[in-house]
Amino acid sequence: MATTPLPLLVEELSSEAFAPYGTVWGRPYGDDKPAFTAPATDFWHQDFFDCGDQGEPEVLWVNYRKNDRIVSSLEVHWLTEQAIVPLGSHGVIHIVALTDASGPRPDLATLKAFHIPPGKGISMHTGCWHATQVADGQVSCLMLTRGSTTAELVAYLEQGAPAIESAMHTLPQTYLLQI
8 A cells, every 4th residue: 555645535415426325314304205294293205225135124323433534445235225324413424435347346436535414314325335434532323234234244354254245345545534
């Protein structure tokens, strides 16, 4: 790896900017159906979640603490979308890249970083490479994923078991988040 990281600007989250990577959650009440509004409550559609054929959706509680602003690796999930919703008063910085058309690795020309504030969330498309950081401290997030992907990832991280549903990729160049 090169010794000087390349700058990676952290962008504000918008539906248009994030569209190649997935869907932004937290849109205001509007034309999305189904929807209901009354004095006591409102609810409206945000997204349909796809955890893949024969997948079982799983809700995780995730604590993020990495805050060195260095991006040197990304992970991907081949069978499921994955959603992240920051909880509490701080957001997360989410790094994403599309899969390279010539092989199962990230396309670094599509590498972007977004600030996901509390009150918003994202759902990444299947095959979206990603990593997450925080500005400082710890941020808890709700995550929606596929149960078998979580089990496989734990076995990979704890025991070095093979990963089929996911992959990790060390980047050829490090990037420094510009907050």
